[in-house]
Structures are given as structure tokens and as C-alpha cells.
């Protein structure tokens with residue numbers, strides 16, 4: 001078991017950084033409703049958004065903390081999880097020195113962000129059944145490896161990673177293990193959130209972009225130990241989550257029945273599509289899925305992709321991804337869209 005030390009993995013300049021103190025940071029403990037704010041050069045005439053937003057998004061975090069049984073101090077919010085992931089690079093990975101490990105085929109942003117931040121991306125392929133190859137991953141680790149990115153359920157494959165492999169990595173790697181749970185709400189498996197007090201090197205990212213139906217507002221969530229969150233807080237842009245986003249997120253999070261209904265409908269439609277795909281002549285393999293999409297191996301992915309485009313249906317061709325030759329990814333739509341897709345699939349020869 002290796003020991004995790006936040007100080008050895010944090011970049012030197014971040015450790016010594018004095019964060020920007022915004023006008024809105026300084027009066028958290030006052031009864032602000034009674035005060036006159038002449039400190040931030042805002043336009044004083046009220047229109048709902050004339051003031052800077054809460055830099056700590058306390059109202060949003062309070063709901064997430066309650067729903068997930070964590071402390072607000074274990075949460076960081078970002079402009080989509082893409083910003084959260086970028087902050088992890090900027091806090092912990094020294095450009096041109098450190099490296100991260102990602103496990104293709106997976107979400108492309110880990111590699112893109114590594115490139116943007118001049119951090120080496122060590123790629124260790126998933127096994128043919130799309131599970132992490134733990135020994136090979138640990139072999140790829142050196143003293144400059146700061147983060148291992150696990151995406152579970154994984155995009156584009158749809159499966160989640162075995163508990164044993166995740167635990168092995170958490171126990172044997174002394175950097176951060178980030179589990180991207182963008183699709184966790186479509187899975188019957190539990191989130192790794194319950195383990196953040198057990199593993200100080202565990203970071204979980206989630207998003208309101210998928211199951212929560214708010215891709216347009218850009219809100220990503222990071223859960224981790226207070227030590228990790230406080231480092232990220234030091235470097236985040238002060239007003240990274242805007243007022244409209246905070247308001248819409250609060251509204252939506254309160255409507256948990258509606259969210260549950262929509263997820264149930266998507267899962268039902270997914271099972272429907274899976275049944276039909278079994279009967280489609282050019283389908284060669286349907287990969288197990290715990291997400292709101294399904295990866296399917298076909299005879300000729302580019303041909304089938306083009307045929308569906310001609311019918312006005314846009315799916316994702318993943319054939320160029322490692323281990324995904326001739327694979328298509330279908331996102332689950334509303335019942336009417338799914339019915340149209342099914343009708344067209346049955347017509348293709």
C-alpha cells in the first residue's frame with residue numbers, strides 16, 4: 001500500500017500561490033441582505049444578474065452535499081467537468097515533466113488536456129473486454145506520474161470497470177486516481193463517492209450534462225478529500241460558474257422525480273434498442289452498456305454511418321478508436337427518436 005501525500009504531488013508554484021481574492025469572497029459571514037455593496041464596480045440597478053455570482057456556489061453545493069452525503073468542502077464545481085479536469089492538470093502536473101495515464105478507448109478530453117498542458121499522456125489500452133490492465137498500468141507509472149484517469153462507465157464502450165481493478169489502483173498508486181462518473185446515473189452500480197473518506201487519492205468527477213439534462217449550462221462536479229479540493233480552489237477562476245448556471249442547477253436538482261423519470265425512460269429505451277439490434281443483420285457484436293449509449297460492432301461502420309446520415313440520423317462512428325474497429329456508438333433518444341432509428345435500422349440491408 002503506497003501512501004498519498006498531497007504536498008509531494010502538488011506543483012511547487014501552486015503550493016506557494018496566493019489566490020486572487022475577489023470582492024465577493026470577503027463577506028461570506030455577514031448578513032449581506034442588509035448591506036450596501038459598493039465594492040465590485042457592478043451596475044447597482046437590479047436585473048437578476050447585475051451582481052457577480054457566488055464564487056463558491058454555496059447554494060448548489062449544499063444540495064449536492066446533502067444528496068450525496070459529503071461535505072461542501074469536499075466539492076468543487078466547474079464550467080463543465082472539462083474545466084474540472086483541466087484544473088486537475090494545472091494543479092498537479094508540471095508541464096514537460098510530469099505525466100498522466102489514460103486507458104483508451106476512452107473519453108478524448110484526457111489526452112487533449114494533457115496536450116494543452118504539455119503533460120505526457122501514457123496510454124495503456126484496455127483489455128479486449130474493456131477492463132483496465134492493472135499490472136500494465138502500474139508498470140507504466142514512474143515518479144512523475146501524477147494522475148490515472150478511469151472513466152466508469154466508460155465512454156465510448158459503455159461498461160464500468162471492475163471494483164477489484166479500481167481498488168488495486170487506488171491502493172498501489174500514490175498519485176491521484178480520477179474516476180470520471182459522467183454516466184453513473186444510468187448504471188445500477190454505486191458511485192465511488194462513498195469511498196472518498198477511505199482513499200485520500202480518490203477524485204470523482206460527475207456532470208450535470210448527461211443524466212441531469214443540463215449540458216447547455218456547463219456544470220461539472222468534482223468530489224475529493226478536503227486537501228485535494230482546497231488545492232483546486234486556489235487555482236480556479238474566481239467566477240467560473242455563472243449566476244444563470246447556478247440558478248438553473250438548483251431548480252433542476254430540486255426536481256429529482258423528473259430526473260429519475262427521464263433516466264428510467266432512457267434506460268427502458270436502451271433495453272428496447274438492444275433487443276432490436278440483436279436482429280439487425282449487419283450487427284456483429286453489441287457491447288454491454290451501463291450508460292445512455294450503446295457501442296455496436298458492425299460489418300462496415302463508415303458505410304452504415306453514412307446510410308443513417310442519409311436518413312437524417314446522426315450517430316457516432318468510433319471506428320478509428322483502438323479496439324473499436326467498425327464500431328458505432330448510438331446515444332439513446334426520446335421514444336419517438338428511438339422508434340425512428342429502429343425503423344430505419346430494420347430497413348437497412
Ligand SMILES: *Cc1c(COP(=O)(O)O)cnc(C)c1O
Pocket residue numbers: 079080081082083107151155180182206207208209210215218219220
Ligand atoms: C460527456 C462527458 C463528460 C461531460 O463533460 P462536461 O464538460 O461536464 O459536459 C465528461 N466525461 C465523459 C466521459 C463524458 O463522456
